[in-house]
Amino acid sequence: MKDWQAGVASSSSNSSSTPDLATGSRITVSITGLSHDGQGVARLSDRVLFVAGALPGEQVQVRLTHKARRHWLAELEQVLEAASDRRRPPCILAEHCGGCSLQHLEDAGQQHWKHQKVVDAIRRIAHLDHPVAPLLAAPEGLGYRNRAIIPLERCEDGRLRAGFYRRGTHRIVNMNHCPVLDPRLDPLIAPLKADLEASDWPVDRDCLEEGGLRHLALRLGSHSGELLITLVSSHDELDGLEILAAQWMQRWPALVGVCLNLQPLPTNTLLGPETRVVVGRGWVEERFCNLSLRISADTFFQVHTQQAERVVPLVLAALDGLPAGVMVDAYCGIGTYSLPVAAAGWQVHGIELSPEAVHQAKTNAKENGLGERASFEAGVVSACLGEHLAHCDVLFLDPPRKGLEPATLQAIVANPPAHLLYLSCDPATLARDLAQLVDSCHYRLASLQPIDFFPQTSHVETLAVLHRGAAPEGAAAGADQVLS
Secondary structure, three states: OOOOOOOHHHOOOOOOOOOOOOOOOEEEEEOOEEOOOOOEEEEEOOEEEEEOOOOOOOEEEEEEEEEOOOEEEEEEEEEEEOOOOEOOOOOOOOOOEOOOOOOOEOHHHHHHHHHHHHHHHHHHOOOEEOOOOOOEOOOOOOOOEOEEEEEEEEOOOOOEEEOOEEOOOOOEOOOOOOOOEOOOOHHHHHHHHHHHHHOOOOEOOOOOOOOOEEEEEEEEOOOOOOEEEEEEEOOOOOOOHHHHHHHHHHHOOOEEEEEEEEOOOOOOOOOOOEEEEEEEOOEEEEEEOOEEEEEEOOOOOOOOHHHHHHHHHHHHHHHOOOOOOEEEEEOOOOOOOHHHHHHOOOEEEEEEOOHHHHHHHHHHHHHOOOOOOEEEEEOOHHHHOHHHHOOOOEEEEOOOOOOOOHHHHHHHHHOOOOEEEEEEOOHHHHHHHHHHHHHHHOEEEEEEEEEOOOOOOOOOEEEEEEEEOOOOOOOOOOOOEEOO
C-alpha cells in the first residue's frame, strides 16, 4: 500500500537541481503524496508543487500556472505512469468542476487516505500518540447529498448557466446532472434551468450590477422524500414567480414548497437573512434516528443523512455508563444531535448563533415531546458557554471548519466539564484544539472515530471523545501519550 500521508514534508525532491522555471513551463514530475485538499504533491528544488488530479506514485506531465514564495501550482496535462487505484471519474465534469476533488481515486484509496489524514494531523499537530479507529465509510460513494446550492449566471445570448465553480476560480462549470446529488434531486436541475432561462429575470450572482437571481438551492428529506426549492436573489422583483412556483408544485408531487431567499449584499455569503415562502411551506420533514425533524430552506443540516445518523450511536455509546445528567450542545443547529440525546433521557441545552435554527430546534423538541428535556438559546457560543459549563456533565462540540474560537477554548479551560465530545469537520483544527484541551484541561483522549460524510471530496469528519481523570482499568497503556 502506497504512502497516502498528506504531509508535504514527506515529499522527496524530483531532482537535486531544477532549471529556472517560469509560469507556462511544461515539466515531468513524480507525485509523492496528497495535500490536505487532495491535490498531488511533488517537489521542485526548494518549492512544493501542487497538482490537482494527480495521485501518489504517478509520473505526470504538468504545466506550471502560478508561483508563490514557497510553492508552485500546476495543471495536469498527461498521466505518464498511472497509479494502480486511478479510475475514470464517474462524472464527466469531474476534471473541470471543483465540487469533487477525488473522483479519479478508487473508493478504497479515498478511504485509506482520509483515515491517514486524521492519523497524520493527530500526530503532527496535536503531538498525541493515540490510535485512530477505522474510517466509517459511506455505504455509497455517489447519490448521497440531500442538498445543493448551485450558482447561476446568464450569458450574453440569454442562456442560463448553472453549476459549481471550477477549482480555484469563480468560473461556473455548466451542468445538467450531478451524480453526487441524491437521485431524487438530480432530475430537477435541467428543467429548473430551462424555466429560469425562459424567464426574463436578471441573473447577477455577484450582485455587482442591477442584481437578480444568484443561486438555486435544492433540499431533500432523505427518508421522507419531501423536496424544497429555494431561489436566492438580491431582490424580489421576479414577476410571475408565484405562477411558476405553482407549476413546479404540480409537476413534482414530492415538492412541498418553493421559497425565495433575499441576499442583497455583494459577499460570498450564499444565503441572506430573510426567506419568504412563495407557495407551500418552507421546510421539509425528515425522519432522523426515530425523531421527526423540520429542516427549513436556510438552516444547516448534514448533507449525508445516513452518515449523520451513524454519529448518534457513537455519542450514546460514549455516554453509556454515565448517569443521565446535563449535556450542553454547542453549535447545536436545529437539534440534530441534542434531541436524540434528550430522547435517551438526558437534559440537553443547545447554543447556536442562528436565531432561525434555534426556533426550529425548539419546534423540533416540542413536536417530539422533548420540550421538557431540551432547551435552546441563540447567541455566540463563546459568550454563552461559560455560564452553563459549571452545571453540565458533558459538553458536545460541533464547530464549523475553523474549529473553536480562542474565547470558546478559554471558557472550557476555565471550567472544564468531566466529559467532552468533539465532532470535527477538519482534522487540522481538531488536532490544534485537542492539543490545548489535553494540555490545559488534563483531558484523556479516549477515542478517535473518523466518518466519511463527503465521498469524492477531501473532507472527513472525526468524533473525538475525551474524559477527565484517570483511565479506566484495562485501557491501553500510552494510548493518549503526548509526543515530545
